[in-house]
Amino acid sequence: MERAVPLAVPLGQTEVFQALQRLHMTIFSQSVSPCGKFLAAGNNYGQIAIFSLSSALSSEAKEESKKPVVTFQAHDGPVYSMVSTDRHLLSAGDGEVKAWLWAEMLKKGCKELWRRQPPYRTSLEVPEINALLLVPKENSLILAGGDCQLHTMDLETGTFTRVLRGHTDYIHCLALRERSPEVLSGGEDGAVRLWDLRTAKEVQTIEVYKHECSRPHNGRWIGCLATDSDWMVCGGGPALTLWHLRSSTPTTIFPIRAPQKHVTFYQDLILSAGQGRCVNQWQLSGELKAQVPGSSPGLLSLSLNQQPAAPECKVLTAAGNSCRVDVFTNLGYRAFSLSF
């Protein structure tokens, strides 16, 4: 079968190197700016790129609008997780959290506002930080990752207030249950643990691999977690399952074979993405409503821009095993892709 071959441009050493870098790039994390007009994406080389959603979505968008407005080296290792407060972007990768001012980042040569490292037990290897969670009620940040512990950091003073221990292997993901307030964490050891923030104790443990949703050939690890007060959906090695929290019982198992890496509740749907090109949309009953293909062979993060200040930029963005961020203006199809 004849494949259309792209024109071979004379490639010198730098062009080949850049092309290879882009081929092997993975985008791990995304975050939307408080004004809703910009999207930050962090990749495995430790770079953060800021894309302008408003100019890429406008009617005069050209090819250059799909390139980042600014790219800078934020960390030495991969940027696994990012969140935005109303003025800052917090990014975490190899063992430390850095804060950047959204207003300053668009200028070149931006420096981080501060960086903090939680107190680790081991000094042999610096553990990575896989998940960041903001707790608005107490103005604090929860970090979790390679050292199997959850650390809480107060955003005003920068001190680390609590350490929550209980996982036996590293933590993949965090979710916040607003009501209590409780934090859910899912890890490599296959368990989802609930922590009460006021008492700093573990209140509930769900060992997902012991239930019927387990898939031993994939492993037990919990890669993604989302919660909606009484309900929780988690997936990873085991199949994607919807749980009722109070009774710790699985109610629906979603029929998808590929391990899912990111899941989120959206209106009355559940959106998930993982190995495989597509963003999957599920009804709460377990039916697959739609599967929308993206441009990357595997997806690692989904981001919904629901900032009230920019309703015209209300899009779903998906990124993963490539240098591209897919933008879905409506959940039915992929509109275009931003690229590093």
Place this chain on the structure above:
Amino acid sequence: MSSESSKKRKPKVIRSDGAPAEGKRNRSDTEQEGKYYSEEAEVDLRDPGRDYELYKYTCQELQRLMAEIQDLKSRGGKDVAIEIEERRIQSCVHFMTLKKLNRLAHIRLKKGRDQTHEAKQKVDAYHLQLQNLLYEVMHLQKEITKCLEFKSKHEEIDLVSLEEFYKEAPPDISKAEVTMGDPHQQTLARLDWELEQRKRLAEKYRECLSNKEKILKEIEVKKEYLSSLQPRLNSIMQASLPVQEYLFMPFDQAHKQYETARHLPPPLYVLFVQATAYGQACDKTLSVAIEGSVDEAKALFKPPEDSQDDESDSDAEEEQTTRRRPTLGVQLDDKRKEMLKRHPLSVMLDLKCKDDSVLHLTFYYLMNLNIMTVKAKVTTAMELITPISAGDLLSPDSVLSCLYPGDHGKKTPNPANQYQFDKVGILTLSDYVLELGHPYLWVQKLGGLHFPKEQPQQTVIADHSLSASHMETTMKLLKTRVQSRLALHKQFASLEHGIVPVTSDCQYLFPAKVVSRLVKWVTVAHEDYMELHFTKDIVDAGLAGDTNLYYMALIERGTAKLQAAVVLNPGYSSIPPVFQLCLNWKGEKTNSNDDNIRAMEGEVNVCYKELCGPWPSHQLLTNQLQRLCVLLDVYLETESHDDSVEGPKEFPQEKMCLRLFRGPSRMKPFKYNHPQGFFSHR
């Protein structure tokens, strides 16, 4: 009659109250009285005011009479008629008066008008006179200013200043006593002096001219003398030849070469000169020679100064076709051969490398196309046994391909050639490249030929500075190219036997024990590479062009087989080889379905700089292959055990790893740390 009586009566009345101004007129009137009656004259005598009064009185009387008549008529009766008659007569008289008064008024009017007219005429005459006088005045003023502004020629001459004049001029010209007082005389004297001086200077000029002529003649004589020396010096040089050979100073040989060089076409000449200069200055191992027949060259062209390489190529071609028209039955082949004809002389460059291998370059010049081509050959000190996969590495066709990125040498660099090709039906130069040599861009630059894309020029002439600026880089690149190809040659021989040759100074990059083995190393055709299902990304990124070389490596351990498709860019080793992997073990895993395979590709493709080894990094490919073996080991040993399957793990973990999985993608620890010897994550 009544008029006469009234005339008689009137003068009396007038005389009594006539103004003294009318006195004159009265006399003239009375004189004329005797001749004829002039009413005009009478007008002057009467007072208009009184006439007006008379008019009013007459009108009143008339009104009264009319009223009385009407009364009488309305009363009626006999007397009435007589009274009416009387009154009628009176009113007639009054009417007559009125008529007279009317006439007088008219006459007065006419007189008044005449007088005004006269006065006006007078005024006009004076006015005219005034204008004339004013005009004259203006004219005279103009004349005066003209005279005042008159500049005589003598003022344009820059005269010497007064003091100098009095100092220098001889007294008979300066005549101080006279001139001091009289500026006119002074100026005259100065002008005289000026004239004197000019005459003297003209004399001097004539003398100088004649001097110059004399000196020129002397120079001519001396020149002739010098030129007669030339043949004598030549004979001395001939005599000194044996002495030169005895002392090993081959000036003559170099001289002979320069003689031959004079017959080279300009681009080859530029190349020759620059290469010789470079060789003498920087690189003693470079040798330059000219091959070919000088007589043929002489026969073809006139002396290089007016060579027709400067003319447009179509003219040259036209000349040839006009020459050929007498011979009938011209084949297209002949035309093509003519177009692609080479100049009989060629320049040979021999680049010697450190290991005694030599790169022989022969540069040709295609006269009608105005481009240069090169043929290359590599000879080594020892006989090389070529491994099967290394066939293309040193082949003359491809050894110099893409010396600079994108310079594949299959297309002619001169855009004007396309039109020439169309005329004789040549599609592209690549069909003839094997026998003619490759027209690489760097070859044109070394010959000083520059074909700018934006503004196609009519004539492209060889430029020395262009050649000089590219010479050093190109020579260095050529040497590196030969050496890296020879290194690859040797490495391929070893790879085909399943051994990855890692040199001792690169051993630190790998752990001591590597279990996975390379079992196969073969060349793959470009089309076959494109058809592989796991190479799509590289093809889409435009990194798999047809100037690259493609290979397939197979690494095995136990039941696991790892296929690696390699793209070797001609610019190796500054441009790294690119690997794409496909693992067959418990299913087929490629970068699209397994993140760890993607990470392994990243380890060899993106992190290649660690694997370069010591300069000139000929070890890159072998180090990459060795690293792949290490990565396969790590991959297989760190695979998490599936609890549901019975039996021990196929590959027990022997590598020391701090952590098996890290990050959201659960990456394996692929990074080897030296000298501690454990594996960690990037």
